[in-house]
Amino acid sequence: MIQSAEIAICTWNRSASLARTLDSLRELKIPVGLDWRILLVDNHSTDDTADVIDAYAETLPIVPLVELQQGHTLARNRAVAESRAELIIWTDDDVLVEPDWLSAYIAAANQWPEASFFGGRIEPVFPAGRPRWISENWNQLAGCFAARDLGGEVTPLTLQRLPYGANFALRGDVQRAFPFNPDLGRRGPAVVGEDELDLLRRLLDSGHQGLWVPQSSVQHVIPPERANPRYVFDYFVGQGAVLVNKGTPWTRSRWSLRWQYLWHQFASELGQWALPSPAWFAHLARAGLALGQWQALVQQQREIGEKN
Secondary structure, X not given: OOOEEEEEEEEXXXXXXXXXXXXXXXXXXXXXXXXXXXXXXXXXXXXXXXXHHHHHOOOOOEEEEEOXXXXXXXXXXXXXXXXXXXXXXXXXXXXXXXXXXHHHHHHHHHHOOOXXXXXXXXXXXXXOOOOHHHHHOHHHHOOOOOOEOOOOOOEEOEOOEOOOOOOEEEEHHHHHHOOOOXXXXXXXXXXXXXXXXXXXXXXXXXXXXXXXXXXXXEEEEOXXXXXOHHHHHHHHHHHHHHHHHOOOXXXXXXXXXXXXXXXHHHHHHHHHHHOOHHHHHHHHHHHHHHHHHHHHHHHHHHHHHHHO
């Protein structure tokens, strides 16, 4: 039976959002006898994040940690290094957890001892309203806003069906044996992910099992400054870099990728004045993907030159 759990959160310059997340954690239903704490990693914030953490540490079992080197995976690994619990549950600083979120994971870990990791539902919410163009292209944008719903039944997780970073959990001994890859993940404002997916794929490849736990649900709060074409473009730039990191770029011709970026960017900007959103959005996405691949290939070539 699970007797200890840790909630791990990494934060960077989102003090107001972090406060809302911590408010929701105050409403958690804690299983009787559970030893729990919150590993809260400040990834070298320059706002008043430290003050927020200090304030909430008076009412929540927060372990304040600091990672001075910028990078989401570096901050995550800082939490892993500090962890000691039987179950580690990951969420983000822009999430509102449901009251049963923690207890649902504890119950699943107790009921299915053969499972090494778990994932739950993520519902994006737009406090200022979801723009029409986002709704019209939601099938392509759900991942951008971390929407994840694999159904209402407990089911096995597979390479094609994995949870996202705002809501997943691992047994502590497994997590400590499988740290995050520091070459992946976000760096400051760069919208690059894949770090948790890489981890979970490695677990499956190593023979570990995962389960979908629909009762463990969170809301992902999308502020107005992220519900715009610029943020979406940056997301696809990050996805383009991921293609290169995986060794699956469209082409290794930097000239071709640069030309594709310029053409699709022009078509997107022009189309936003005259075309339905699915038409200009398709160009926006391809422009971001092309630019991300081009930048990643340029960086690879630079690193090769420095080694030589």
